[in-house]
Amino acid sequence: MESVWINNINFRRRESLNKNIECDVIIIGAGIAGLLTGYMLNKSGRDVVIIEARSICSGITKNTTAKITSQHDIIYNKLIKEFGEGKARQYAKANELAIQRYREIIDEEKIECNFEGKDAYVYTLNKIEELEDEYEAVKKLGIDAEMLSEVNLPIEVKAALKFKDQAQFNPLKFLKPISEKLTIYENTTAKDIKDNLVITENGEIKANHIVVTTHYPFLNTPGYYFMRMHQERSYVLALENAQDVGGMYIGNNQGTYSFRNYENLLLFGGVSQRAGENEEGLAYEKLREAAKKYYPNSVERYHWSAQDCITLDNIPYIGHYSSKMPNVYVATGFNKWGMTSSMVSAMIISDMILGNKNDFSEIFSPKRFDLSASMKNAANDIVKTVKNFIAQRINIPEEHLGNIENGHGGIIEYKGEKVGVYKDNDGKVHTVYTKCAHLGCEVHWNADELTWDCPCHGSRYDYEGKWIEGPTTKCLNKM
Template sequence: MNSIWSESYNIESRMELHDKKEAEVVIIGGGIAGLLTAYMLKDKGIDVVVIDRGRVLKGNTLNTTAKITIQHNIIYDKLINEFGENNAKRYAMANMLALENYEEIISRNNIDCEFEIEDAYVYSLDNPEKIEKEYKAAIKLGIDAELVNEIELPFKIAKAVKFKKQANFNPIKFLNFIAKDLTIYENTRAIDIKNNVVITDKGRIKAKNIVVATHFPIINTPGYYFLRMHQEREYVIAFKNAQVLNGMYIDEKDGGYSFRRYKDYLILGGAAGRTGSNEEGGSYNKLRGLAKKLYPDAVEKYHWSAQDCITSDGIPFIGVYSKEMPNVYVATGFNKWGMTSSMVSAIIISGMITGKEYTFNEIFSPSRFDMTASIKNLAKDGFETTYNFIAQKIRIPMETIDNIKNGEAGIVTYEGSKVGVYKTKEGKAYTVSTKCPHLGCELKWNADDLSWDCPCHGSRFDYKGNLLDSPSIKELKYEK
């Protein structure tokens, strides 16, 4: 299961950390947010080091659909209503600057990454009023937008709003260039931060400033990001012999589909859901079924999935990690719009470290938290966490390993203990603890990705117990 971008990956491997180091800035996390922040700091003459628990860019950055756009589904009408017109305008300004920064960096360095200017559409199948409100909000904020009744996709819509002159690219070709001159330590796992020192499993790095860009923050307190976010997974397939599209498209409904072109491929995404909710699988098959209906001659070439942090109010957390950690910064909660949000993060955090403030910093500040705008989502996240924490404590499975069929998985009782077991198609069994090492919630099987996923905060592990996604920093183990 590789993404369409995997073939473009040619970043040379870097050595792991040894002993003790010092730097002006340490960035934890070698995805797009971490690398862009490091690139911008280095460009300003700052001594910066990046560490990653594995290979850089082998996480969720490798699995993006790579849309660079200020059109973040239905967002601007919501922002105006909940945070006011001025804050909505600041959000738009930040993302406009991010788009301009991509274009400037690519042009100045002549980076061959298939960067293309395209319009971005959000459409509705049955709710034209919702689209009209978003269009009016965009116009009010000075965004170049247009209301349309038809789009290129082969089905009827109620209405769509078009955001003009957005972009897409090959993110790995772009980041191959960004990473080439950076100081990076791979296979170096951050464990803790104490007194301006990043403690890793391979040594320590002392720094004046520290940036946590680990997708989901790995430090629980202070900050308490695990109370303000959950994670969702989305599934993607790249097809040949499908429609060659102009523009990028997304359905305004939760669980809807997105479409974009890359060369002569159609990239179709969707079937999204909260991490830990895909026990039966079938997400890829939903996409295959839609493609067969819309494009009968389409041929699948790649399929992959990605994970996104979803904040309770729909705005990323970018800035100072916590008042108790003034020299530590965070970039997280990109709400499925990681390309622009990563660049916004790099702009804001590199600016804060070098003494440059932007008028839009406050809207992204982690300390902005507004209970009234987020109470519904907070309550839902709180219920999911409580339910799955209690389930790990009290739910006793009735099945045994013998009940699990080859090629399937489940939670069973084995020698008096509750374990998760996966059997390969050949019948070999792999058993793991069902308790997430992060905060103890009960893990759920993901039949499409063959992984054990935490529905509380989104940590993921392969069927052998190896860590796939934060916030956990520990592997998943089962001992007899």
């Protein structure tokens, strides 16, 4: 299950850290947010080092749908109501500037990355009032937008809101030349931060500034980001012999689909769920059934999934990690809009380190935490988390290994303890304890991807218990 972006893109391999070093800025995480931040600081003459637990762009970046847009579903009317027109304008300005900055970098560095200007659409199948309210909001904020009654899709829509002059590209083609100019250590996992030190298994890094761009922050305290976010997993197919839709589309109704083209392929998505809630699988099958309905002559060439951090108020956390760590910065919670949010992060954090004025950072500050404005989302996250902490301690009906078929996984009770079991296609049994290595929630089986996923905070492990993505940096205990 590799994305279309990985095809024929090979980053130069880098050595692991094997000694103690010093630098001005250390960036933890070599995905798009870390690489762009490193690029901007490096261009300003700063001594920058980036470390990556695996390899460059081996995490969420390679699984994006790579839409560069300031249209983030239906958000601007909500921002105006909850934060005021001034802060809503900050959000709009930052994301519009991010699109412009991509254009500038691609032109300046002469990067061939399938960059194309495209309009972005959010459509509705029934009620249009929400889109009309959003249209009025974005007009106030100066965004070039238009309401439409028809779009170039194989479904009948009631209305659509178009944002003009947005963009799409191949993110790995873009990042490969960017990464070449940076000092990067691969297979180097950050374990802790103490004052000006980043501690890894391979050595310590002393730096004046520390930037955490690990998708989900790996330090639980201070900051308490695990109390302010959950993760969702989304699925996509790349179809040949399908439609050229001429833009980027998302629906704002439950059960709608996303569309955008890349070369001769249509990227078709829209199925998603909270991490840890795909025990039965069938996420890809739902997309395949819809693809067969809308594009009966299409052929699936790729399929993949991505995971996104969702904040309580749907605004990223970009800025100081915590007031107790003034030299540490964070970029997280991109809410499925990682391309513009990564560029916004790079602009804000590089300005903070360089001492430059930035007039749109306030709306993204991690210091904001208006719980009253986000109580519904916070309550839902708390219920999910508590449920899965409790799940580790309650009894379930006894099951036997024989109930799990080859190629399938599940949880059984064995000698009074819960055990995660996967039987491979040859009948070999792989067992793990189901207590997440992050904060102890019970992991759940993901039947589509043969992984153990944590529904509390989104940590993921392969069927042998080896960690795939954070916030955990440890593996599940094996029996």
